[in-house]
Amino acid sequence: MPKVEAAERQFVRFTRLQRILHVCMIVSFITLALTGLTLKFSYTKWAAVLSHLLGGFESAGYIHRSAAVVMFGLFTTHLVDLYRLKKREYATWRALILGPGSMVPNRRDLTELVATVKWFIGLGERPAYGRWTYWEKFDYFAVFWGIAVIGSTGLTLWFPVFFTRFIPGSFLNIATIIHSDEALLATGFIFTVHFFNTHLRPEKFPMDITVFTGRMPLEELMRDKPREYEALVASGKLEDQMEEAYPPIVTRTIRAFAWVALALGFGIVLWIIYAVLFAYQ
């Protein structure tokens, strides 16, 4: 039977820390979205019900700020991890940023974007993507940007008395708009575009769980990131990055978690659509 032979070796795409951070990010992000949107869409019946379920607005506020602390924590952890990566594998920040595994967009991403659009409209072949596609890089920096913008405005709103020692009180109004609209952008984008691009593309349906397991079948790497595969084969490092696949019980658990996250995300999207388009005041 297949299970007996499940000790197949798979390509490791994400480190253990990265996977943990992504799970933390999901929990924290969904929590922030749910608690925050109750306030943004307080005019919908949904918001009142949800706020009530969360133990009232006051406790929803606590949950929101706790989740924010988690978010700040994982953001910091990621920065520290980057620093350690730089120390371990790259001599300088510049090397890290310009290196082949870099998340920073470059000229090739632009050409791949153009090639991709051509492929979409039938004017070319699918580009041979490398380790990080341009949309993955976009998602990554969207989070960077989001944390900076939402985090800073969030802190202002968290400690208004302190911050109004330096800024006028009306900036709190501006901060509120930026915080909530940027959050709306983040949730809306993550739960639609990111979900589609990364987890729910028809060819990967029902779900790509690579970010949770950290590993992907070699065929998928060959198909999805041919340039990376070729580079690894060429450098002979492919075998170093192969590990045994998780047993089905683990993948099943992961899938269950992922489904919950997806469902929550889609629920939130529906709620946003309803609140913005049909119940807007």
Next chain:
Amino acid sequence: MAKTKITLRKWRLGIIVATFLIVIFALRFSERPVRAADAPGAECLACHGDKGMSTTRAGKTISLYVDGKKFATSVHASFGCTGCHADLEGKDFPHDKPAQVKCGTCHSDEQALYARSLHGKAITRGDPLAPRCVTCHGNHDIYSVKDARSAVAPLKVPFVCGQCHQEGTPVSRNRQIAQDNILGNYSESIHGEALLKKGLAVAPTCATCHTAHSILPHSDPASSINRKNIAATCTKCHSQIETVHRKIIRGELWEKQANILPSCPDCHQPHKIRNVFYELGMANADCMRCHADEKLRRARDGQSMYVNLDQVTHSRHSKIACSQCHSEVNASRVRPCETIVRGVDCTSCHDEIGKLYATSIHGQLTTKNDPNAPTCKECHGTHGILGKRDPQSSTFAVNVPGLCARCHREGQKAAVRYTGTQHEIITNYTESIHGTLLKNGLTVTATCTSCHTAHQILPRSDPASSVNANNVPNTCGQCHHGIEEQFENSIHSKRVSGYSRPLPVCNDCHTAHAIHRTDENSFRLNVMGTCGRCHERIAATYFETYHGKVSRLGYTKAAKCYDCHGAHDVLRVTDPRSHLSRANVAATCQKCHAGATRRFAGYLTHATHHDPKKYPFVFYTFWGMTGLLLGTFVIGGVHTLLWLPRAFQMRRELRVAEENAAAELEKTPAQKSASTMKEEGPDA
């Protein structure tokens, strides 16, 4: 010779007789020298001065003696005997029985009164027991009433009347007289005691109340003791008595409304008047002879006429006799109550309240004979009326809502015809702060009557109503002292704002019947909508900022309208006394935000992104962010939509590849492991 002898004899006899007479007259004159010559009736007294003179009439021996001495000192002495016995003038002795003396010849006024009186009519009827003038005044010994010797001197009057009007006399036995033991009762009364025991000659005698000559039954409208007149009769002496009785009745009403008010004898029974309030048991006992019967029914409609006297004696009216309320009784009837035609009129005593009631909506309905109209007894009961401080009373504070609920509870007769906006008032009141406090026994809390008044209840549309918008602050202010003052100095007061349009009063924010504590969640959460009823736009913008949003989620601690603007002392923010004036705003924010500064207060609590003029930063930030969102979503969306067909294409190709692989797998088991993963993925 013989002839001379006879003549001499005649002369001798004449001289002897003359001498005898002269001696006698001389003796007489020596006794009464002044009157001897002109004393009237001297001739008559020649005979009637004999104490033994008598005659027999109808088998009875009657003395014909006249005490000349008394007559001579009487008021009639100067008229002589024939002044009254005119028919005997010039009659020869012995004369016949003289005609009846007609006192009325001179005393025509008295005669006229007498003729109309009870006594005079009895004479006309030929009643042998009827008294004539002489019966009371005597005949030959008539003195001025001021003379102690007079038979009708005050001290003697009770006995003059008592000759007939006391127990055991033919009059008391044979004639219908409602009162019994009259002389006995009188002599023990305060009047009798003053006259007879203390010798106070001005104390009222029988004649003072009944008059001397115009004695009439009390049922006669002309009688001095008729219900209508009794007050006038008593106040002849008790002229300031209304000041004593003011609590019960305004004195003037006794005369104006004598027919319906209780009259003096209703409380102070005739002939038994004491200077203390004594038990009024007697009249009640008369009523209870019939009304104590539990089976007593009114013939007309079968309604029970049973009266539980025990209820009465424990009621506020324990000292009030039946007849004081059921005032048309006629004591001279066998059934004194048969003369009653009206119902009980409480206003005869409770006059002021009666007037208030008449103006109230309840009273107006009563006037219209509305069958639903509540009268006094609907609320107060009948025989068992208790004071409002008695916990058993229907008008005791705790019982008032239940009392009003009888008609005003949803579905009851008053609620059914009500067309206003207040519904479930009893339920709402019971759950309100006032109702809760009342349930906890706080009897000074507001009940229905505290706001609506007890007797002056009017619909709120009536300007005189205690719950009319103009009067509500005052009504609430009766208990909520200080608040009213604040309110009257706030912008919501017409005096301050000068607005002519309707301004809110207490109940517009607190509601009328469902009043809750203002620190209760329900109030704090509802107040925003309440203010928003008038301040529509500003309330809408409140919900666009933090305080409003979290309040809408049910967060009660967030600032509500009145937390910043003040509750009863709302003023324009430009007013230096306002909680939001430049000087006060930071302190107002500090109530929640410890350490808040003037700059913190710069937070725009009513900011809206819909108003580029008032809030340009907010407006442009919002649209900037909206642009960012739209741009991102459009790009992301288009990218995804374009991707979809390719993605599906890839999926199809993958399926084909998988099928091929599976087909191959059966041929070459060596490749099995690679395709297993592919199969497992979708299945897991």
